[in-house]
Amino acid sequence: xxxxxxxxxxxxxxKDAVAAGEIAxxxxxxxxxVRVERPKNxxxxxxxxxxxxxxxxxxGTNPREFATILSARLKSIDxxxxxxxxxxxFLNITVDAAAAGALAKxxxxxxxxxxxxxxxxxxxxxxxxVSANPTGPLHIGHTxxxxxxxxxxxxxxxxxxxxxxxxxxxxxxSQMNVFANSVYSRLHGLPVPEGGYPGQYIADLxxxxxSAHPDIRELTEVAALPVIRAAAYKAQLKDIKDTLxxxxxxxxxxxxxxxxxxxxxxxxxxxxxREQGHVFDDGGAVWLRTTDFGDDKDRVMxxxxxxxxxxxxxxxxxxxxxxRGFTEKIxxxxxDHHGYINRLKAIAACAGxxxxxxxxxxxxxxxxxxxxxxxxxxxxxIELKDLIDWLGKDAVRYSLARFPADSPLTLDPDLLKKHSNxxxxxxxxxxHARTRGAARNAVAAGVDRSAFEASLLDHATENELxxxxxxxxxxxxxxxxxxxxxxxxxxxxxxxxxxxxxxxACRIAPMGDEPVTDVNRTRLWLNxxxxxxxxxxxxxxxxxxxxxx
RNA sequence: GCGCCCAUAGCUCAGCUGGAUAGAGCGUCUGUCUACGGAACAGAAGGCCGGGGGUUCGAAUCCCUCUGGGCGCACCA
Numbered sequence: 001x002x003x004x005x006x007x008x009x010x011x012x013x014x015k016d017a018v019a020a021g022e023i024a025x026x027x028x029x030x031x032x033x034v035r036v037e038r039p040k041n042x043x044x045x046x047x048x049x050x051x052x053x054x055x056x057x058x059x060g061t062n063p064r065e066f067a068t069i070l071s072a073r074l075k076s077i078d079x080x081x082x083x084x085x086x087x088x089x090f091l092n093i094t095v096d097a098a099a100a101g102a103l104a105k106x107x108x109x110x111x112x113x114x115x116x117x118x119x120x121x122x123x124x125x126x127x128x129x130v131s132a133n134p135t136g137p138l139h140i141g142h143t144x145x146x147x148x149x150x151x152x153x154x155x156x157x158x159x160x161x162x163x164x165x166x167x168x169x170x171x172x173x174s175q176m177n178v179f180a181n182s183v184y185s186r187l188h189g190l191p192v193p194e195g196g197y198p199g200q201y202i203a204d205l206x207x208x209x210x211s212a213h214p215d216i217r218e219l220t221e222v223a224a225l226p227v228i229r230a231a232a233y234k235a236q237l238k239d240i241k242d243t244l245x246x247x248x249x250x251x252x253x254x255x256x257x258x259x260x261x262x263x264x265x266x267x268x269x270x271x272x273x274r275e276q277g278h279v280f281d282d283g284g285a286v287w288l289r290t291t292d293f294g295d296d297k298d299r300v301m302x303x304x305x306x307x308x309x310x311x312x313x314x315x316x317x318x319x320x321x322x323x324r325g326f327t328e329k330i331x332x333x334x335x336d337h338h339g340y341i342n343r344l345k346a347i348a349a350c351a352g353x354x355x356x357x358x359x360x361x362x363x364x365x366x367x368x369x370x371x372x373x374x375x376x377x378x379x380x381x382i383e384l385k386d387l388i389d390w391l392g393k394d395a396v397r398y399s400l401a402r403f404p405a406d407s408p409l410t411l412d413p414d415l416l417k418k419h420s421n422x423x424x425x426x427x428x429x430x431x432h433a434r435t436r437g438a439a440r441n442a443v444a445a446g447v448d449r450s451a452f453e454a455s456l457l458d459h460a461t462e463n464e465l466x467x468x469x470x471x472x473x474x475x476x477x478x479x480x481x482x483x484x485x486x487x488x489x490x491x492x493x494x495x496x497x498x499x500x501x502x503x504x505a506c507r508i509a510p511m512g513d514e515p516v517t518d519v520n521r522t523r524l525w526l527n528x529x530x531x532x533x534x535x536x537x538x539x540x541x542x543x544x545x546x547x548x549x
Numbered sequence: 550g551c552g553c554c555c556a557u558a559g560c561u562c563a564g565c566u567g568g569a570u571a572g573a574g575c576g577u578c579u580g581u582c583u584a585c586g587g588a589a590c591a592g593a594a595g596g597c598c599g600g601g602g603g604u605u606c607g608a609a610u611c612c613c614u615c616u617g618g619g620c621g622c623a624c625c626a
Binding site for chain 1: 564607
């Protein structure tokens with residue numbers, strides 16, 4: 001019995017009670033699924049619901065009376081062994097061991113599919129994240145979104161959504177010229193130009209350019225700059241892609257801003273938005289009236305000098321996503337871009353979309369290290385590449401994925417540097433390795449899965465572990481719905497803890513010369529079910545599930 | 550000045566969108582091993598959930614208001 005099954009059964013009982021006239025509610029007031037929670041206190045049963053507290057007012061009765069009527073029907077649910085009414089009207093439900101234990105076998109049989117649902121089926125999602133300028137290496141600021149964005153994409157897919165992960169390359173702006181100038185200066189041993197990019201990587205890019213174009217130093221500045229710009233851009237973008245691959249982050253599409261310009265998409269975007277009636281001319285510039293849709297000021301699309309703005313490219317890019325058939329466009333942006341929310345939503349509205357449905361802008365607080373703010377331009381960056389080499393992909397990805405995006409996060413490098421159980425990733429990975437080790441030992445001792453007797457999983461720690469395994473799918477679905485993959489990570493930590501407690505209390509393999517019994521065999525199913533859930537969950541976070549550590 | 554985010558144990562942070570005695574890891578202290586992997590488990594100490602009002606059966610959670618942090622307000626990209 002999973003919490004979902006219980007939830008549906010409770011809802012059915014409610015509907016029956018309404019139909020029988022025992023509760024004065026309209027049928028539409030009964031929710032299809034009743035939320036059941038795992039009570040903190042074990043004396044409160046296996047599962048609890050506060051549905052009586054929520055609906056009694058509408059039903060014109062008091063919560064305890066409501067609960068009494070409902071509990072009589074809940075007792076007849078197959079697998080429910082007891083129903084108690086507590087406090088102001090909580091319903092505490094106890095499930096018998098056989099009904100709870102059956103889950104272990106179901107999980108093993110579902111395998112990698114356990115935890116996938118269809119709650120977001122039909123959603124065609126474009127998820128844009130990272131999108132770092134191709135003028136420098138990825139640093140820790142991008143790291144958070146790389147880890148989180150990839151995990152969100154995976155969680156969405158697990159919930160049935162069709163997701164395209166997309167990286168927008170800002171390769172068209174004036175920063176590309178600054179970038180080329182910076183490399184040019186390095187090649188000629190000149191100081192970093194005003195506002196240019198410092199940092200060793202500029203010199204490294206110079207070497208890349210030099211090996212591709214050995215005569216680059218002989219060219220005049222005017223002739224050299226376009227060559228440098230193209231070659232350094234190519235090398236830097238490759239570096240970014242390689243780093244993301246090392247981080248286990250896969251993008252389906254790398255979208256070039258320059259190609260938008262080359263294809264005339266800016267002009268056609270202005271024309272299309274003008275048709276929608278939201279474009280106006282003022283002071284020689286072309287504007288989009290974003291204030292019609294909640295922005296605090298209108299935005300220039302084409303400057304008085306005829307040059308398009310970055311904002312115009314944003315609008316063209318949005319239209320591209322719309323044209324490509326995405327019903328939901330999700331943007332993951334850093335907190336320093338939160339001012340973009342309104343204008344991006346206004347673009348969607350101007351394009352005729354519903355800004356509450358078709359576009360979603362997620363804002364993440366920036367990660368800091370040792371209190372120092374990181375700046376690409378200042379050159380004191382911590383590169384993603386170095387972080388991976390330093391701490392390992394798994395530790396970095398897990399550390400970033402286990403916190404929600406909207407709270408400030410301070411990473412202590414000295415703490416993260418330690419490969420010890422101070423880092424929660426090891427707690428979860430170790431639990432998985434332990435399940436594998438326990439299975440190897442059990443098999444060596446002659447235990448197999450030839451028998452499964454669910455009612456034998458009756459220890460308190462088994463009840464606890466089963467309930468957490470059972471709520472895993474709804475946690476994944478919730479994480480997808482709210483775009484909060486940290487919920488998965490936290491739940492894995494809960495499962496790992498429950499597993500360790502079970503492992504301490506209940507042996508899988510027989511002790512010494514004792515014979516193998518169905519208790520051992522059945523426990524092996526539960527062990528393997530735990531293994532499967534931990535592996536599935538870690539995979540959603542892009543973290544490996546090691547066989548041994 | 551206007552706007553967004555944040556404030557919970559000594560530290561880093563959860564808290565399932567309003568529920569029962571507010572949790573985890575680390576740190577501190579005390580226990581459990583002739584060990585299916587001790588990278589574990591059990592227990593203790595540690596909280597005015599930033600302050601003050603309000604909403605209701607019930608608030609860390611929702612509303613208002615202070616305080617204190619982070620960030621943003623371009624015909625830059």
